[in-house]
Amino acid sequence: MSEFPPNFVFGVATSAYQIEGAVEEDGRGPSIWDVFSHTPGKTARGDTGDVACDHYHRYLDDVQLMKDLGVQSYRFSISWPRIQPEGVGRVNEAGLDFYDRLIDALLEAGIEPMATLYHWDLPQTLQDRGGWTNRDTAKAFADYADVVFARLGGRVPRYITVNEPWCSAVLGHAFGTHAPGLQDFGATVAAAHHLLLGHGLAVEAFRGRNLASQIGITNILTDVLPASSRVEDEEAAARMDVFLNRWFLDPVFQASYPEEIRALGVDGVVQTGDLERISAPLDFVGVNYYQRQYVAANREDPLLRAALLPPRGERTASGWGVEPDGLVRVLQRVTSDYTKLPIYVTESGAAFADVLEEGVIHDDKRTTYLERHLQAVLAASVAGTDVRGYYVWSLLDNFEWAEGYDKRFGLVYVDYDTQVRIPKDSALWFAGVVGSRTFDRED
Ligand code: FCB
Numbered sequence: 001m002s003e004f005p006p007n008f009v010f011g012v013a014t015s016a017y018q019i020e021g022a023v024e025e026d027g028r029g030p031s032i033w034d035v036f037s038h039t040p041g042k043t044a045r046g047d048t049g050d051v052a053c054d055h056y057h058r059y060l061d062d063v064q065l066m067k068d069l070g071v072q073s074y075r076f077s078i079s080w081p082r083i084q085p086e087g088v089g090r091v092n093e094a095g096l097d098f099y100d101r102l103i104d105a106l107l108e109a110g111i112e113p114m115a116t117l118y119h120w121d122l123p124q125t126l127q128d129r130g131g132w133t134n135r136d137t138a139k140a141f142a143d144y145a146d147v148v149f150a151r152l153g154g155r156v157p158r159y160i161t162v163n164e165p166w167c168s169a170v171l172g173h174a175f176g177t178h179a180p181g182l183q184d185f186g187a188t189v190a191a192a193h194h195l196l197l198g199h200g201l202a203v204e205a206f207r208g209r210n211l212a213s214q215i216g217i218t219n220i221l222t223d224v225l226p227a228s229s230r231v232e233d234e235e236a237a238a239r240m241d242v243f244l245n246r247w248f249l250d251p252v253f254q255a256s257y258p259e260e261i262r263a264l265g266v267d268g269v270v271q272t273g274d275l276e277r278i279s280a281p282l283d284f285v286g287v288n289y290y291q292r293q294y295v296a297a298n299r300e301d302p303l304l305r306a307a308l309l310p311p312r313g314e315r316t317a318s319g320w321g322v323e324p325d326g327l328v329r330v331l332q333r334v335t336s337d338y339t340k341l342p343i344y345v346t347e348s349g350a351a352f353a354d355v356l357e358e359g360v361i362h363d364d365k366r367t368t369y370l371e372r373h374l375q376a377v378l379a380a381s382v383a384g385t386d387v388r389g390y391y392v393w394s395l396l397d398n399f400e401w402a403e404g405y406d407k408r409f410g411l412v413y414v415d416y417d418t419q420v421r422i423p424k425d426s427a428l429w430f431a432g433v434v435g436s437r438t439f440d441r442e443d
Contacts, residue, residue, distance in 0.1 A: 002378050003438045009112070009389030010434040011073035012066060012411065013347050015119035015163065017049045018398040020079065022056035026094035029085025031121035032131065032172075033401075036179030047404030053396050054419050056098065063105040065412060065421060066395065069431040073112040075346055075391045076102070077119035077163065080144050087123030088140045096151045103155050114346075114391075115152065116160040116218065117145050117202060118195075120168055120179070120401075127180050132168065132191035132198075135269070142201030149205060154212045160286050160346065161202045164220040165195040166248050177402050185303075186265065193269045196251050200277030207280075218286030218346045219248050221334070223326030224293050227309050232297035236306035240295045243304055245330075253338040255279035284388070285334060288347035289373075290318075292326035316369070317351040318407055324372040331380035331387055342388045348373050349393035351400065351407035354424065361413050361424040370426060371439060392430065396421065 004010075017033045037048035055062055066074055080087065082095030099115070106113045118141065126137050145161070162168070169192035171178035174185055182188075199217050206215045222244045226237035242260045250258050255275040257266050291311070298307035311321025327348065334343060350369045354361045374390060381387050397410035405416060411427035414420075433439045 002375060002440075004378065005381070006437075007388065008437070009073045009344070010071065010430075011075055011112075011114065011389060011391035012069075012071050012395035013075035013391040013393050014055070014395050014398065015077040015116065016079035016082075017052070017119070017121045018394075018400070019053040019055040019396055021049065021051040021054045023050050025056065026082070026098065027085055027092040028079065028095060029081040029087075029092075030124040031079070031081045032124055032127045032179035033121050035124050035127070036181055039181070042181060043402050044404035044406050047399065047406075049399045051416075052399045053414050055396075058419065059098075059102050060105055061421070062395070063102070063109050063111065065423070066111055067109040069411070069423065069427055070434040071111060071395075072434065073114055073389065073391070074106055074395070075114040075116065075160075077116035077121075078148055079121050080118065080141075081121060081123040083147060084123060084144050085125075087126035088143065091147050096147075099148075099152060103152060107155065112158075113156045114158045114160065114344075115148075115156045116163050117141075117148060118161065118168075118198070119163040120172075122179075131180055132194045133173070133187045135194055135197070135271075138194045138198035138201055141198035142205045145202035146205040146209075149209050149211065153209070157213050158284065158344075159206065159213060159215045160218045161199040161215065162195055163218050163286075163346075164288060165192060165199070165217075166220055166244070168195055189261075189264050189266050190269045192247065193266055193274070196248065196278045197274055199252070200274070200280055203280045203282065204277060214283030216282045216284040216286050216341075216344075217252060218288055219245075219252075220288040220290070220347075221245055221249075221330040222291050222293050223289075223323065223329045224295055227294045227296040230297070233295065236297040236304070237295040239304045240293065240306045240308070244293070249334075249338055251275060251278045252282075253279065282339075282341060284342045284344055285339060286344050286346035287330060287334060288393070289327045289330055289345060290348070290350075291320045292323035317353050318403070320350070322350070322369060322372070324369075324376040327373055327376040328380045328383070331377070331385045332383060335385045340386065342386045344389040344391065345373075345377060345387065346391050347393040348390065349409050351409045354397075354408050354413060356413060356415075356422065359422065361422065363424045363426045366411075366424065366426040367429045370430065374433070374439065
């Protein structure tokens with residue numbers, strides 16, 4: 001029997017573009033994901049977030065769903081283009097009203113809101129001026145964040161500035177698989193720095209308001225292991241670790257970029273004072289965990305001289321290996337190498353090929369996945385990591401970015417034709433865990 005500490009928070013997570021729909025409603029402006037998803041060939045089957053889970057209209061039902069599951073906290077994101085349709089200047093009160101109503105409903109249901117300020121939906125007008133490659137976007141982000149702090153204030157106990165800046169920078173500007181779809185390494189390095197600077201400036205704005213709430217950043221962390229004990233593989237894994245993890249951890253917690261990132265030219269965009277701002281003290285750390293990577297040396301790879309090997313063992317529908325032990329390791333690593341701040345696992349979960357049969361979804365693989373990852377969280381906690389919560393990605397099946405609606409991550413199944421929500425078996429299991437704060441696990 002495994003038992004969670006009394007202050008441990010069980011939550012679920014979503015993001016605005018992935019669930020809200022209503023992209024043209026109440027004055028919302030276009031975001032880079034509207035443009036990207038409407039560009040032929042960018043998403044599976046041309047899927048877009050135009051309707052998604054229609055959460056913008058169904059948020060009250062979705063809050064009730066969470067209440068029925070006993071969920072203690074809900075991590076959602078605020079859509080910048082709903083608040084500032086042009087990215088700067090004019091504030092769209094109707095956009096703020098939506099999040100006000102959502103927060104009212106959550107508080108009424110006894111569910112603690114956790115709000116992410118940037119989960120990848122940059123206003124398109126800012127992209128037209130260079131997006132995150134333009135330093136002005138960092139300042140614009142802090143201004144937008146301040147509008148949100150002024151309106152929602154202490155009713156949100158925990159704010160997250162940026163979700164996974166690695167994905168925004170690298171998938172969006174180097175691989176081109178996410179909006180804005182660039183493939184330019186110079187742009188990637190600049191975007192990465194400005195995302196971090198935006199984070200730092202938003203923290204500054206937050207502190208200026210003296211709210212009783214807390215603020216942090218969420219990084220996606222990957223457990224990187226060498227494919228063998230050969231020195232070449234170990235060195236390749238260390239370089240991959242810089243690229244996947246340290247690029248966004250060192251500046252935030254140590255006020256410096258790793259040498260290898262400096263060699264990529266980041267100094268060209270860093271101005272005096274930036275690293276102090278980026279490393280301003282936080283109240284907690286958010287960690288999203290999905291994958292472990294096995295890395296081998298590869299002379300042909302120009303950037304890292306390293307290759308990612310295929311995952312070992314069981315895989316999810318996304319092709320990602322199931323490696324709960326990697327979660328223990330990334331949590332311990334944050335604690336030993338970076339900070340003793342409280343950690344929240346702000347996303348963990350998996351897509352599997354769910355089958356709806358006679359009104360039920362027997363998603364045993366997801367239940368086992370979640371159970372093993374919760375066990376990992378407990379193991380990390382016993383080993384001295386101050387981990388305070390676990391948010392399942394995701395409450396609902398939703399728009400999985402370039403993968404469209406094909407990859408279902410929800411505890412709750414969404415029938416996209418009717419918008420009917422059906423809790424999967426894993427949701428019922430999770431409700432049981434939250435209710436009893438314990439679970440049995442067969443090892
Ligand atoms: C994370 C994203 C989240 C979701 C999951 C599966 O990288 O933050 O929006 O797509 O992956």
